[in-house]
Amino acid sequence: MVASAGIEKMPFEQLEKQKVHVTNSKGVHAIPMAEYCIAMMLQISRQASTLLENQKEHKWDRRVRMEELYGNTVYILGAGAIGTAIAKLSDAFGMQVLGMNRDGREVDSFHKTYSFKDMLLPMEKADFIISVLPSTEQTKGLLTYEAFKRMKEDAVFINIGRGDAVIEKDLIQALNEKEIKHVVLDVFEKEPLNEDHPFWDMENVTVTPHLSGITKNYLPRAMQIFEKNLRDYLDGQISSMENIISLQKRY
Known part of the structure; x- marks a missing residue:
């Protein structure tokens, strides 16, 4: 084992x-990683980083825009144990839950599932895209510029699976071109993340040190x-x- x-x-x-x-x-x-995803989605939708900065500056600003998770669409790449746990919590927040697995078979807690070959189809309508993909020959380098360009401009991408599923230079290009709004990365092509990596200083990137599953x-x-x-x-x-x-x- x-x-x-x-x-x-x-x-x-x-x-x-x-x-x-x-x-x-x-x-x-499953439980800690699902809670991590909900926490990150809430932090972004409720602009937690802006509120913390305002507190440091003693700044009272009620114009900070608050968004709800309710009614948003979350697309989970990988409808296994972890993906299902994320789906259950997302459903509890009133979100539309889409998933992807190898053959598109139905999975409890997902409103609709897609097959591996149709992976890109739901990208265009998802508000949050979460990758729980493992590291296999089929998943390495799967998320390219094409995938990120398919996403909505106000979409948020979260990766808690494996870093090698993402082509990082393609993701950086998509962020610089404002193809997507924000990304949350807990895993990377190379870990620990180099101190001079661009992700550290990008305002539209949240970096965490591969801890989403720690409990x-x-x-x-x-x-x-x-x-x-x-x-x-x-x-x-x-x-x-x-x-x-x-x-x-x-x-």
């Missing part, structure tokens, strides 16, 4: 050769999965184990 959701560093060829069963901790991050409940939740899987393994119930990884698909 891998004590994380990401498994891109695993020796897949050797695991396949030796027929090793692999499971991961998928779902452990004191991480190990207890991971151990619950491990204990359940260990019992199934000892009982010979391999197919009943949680979070079984397809070594061929790499997830």
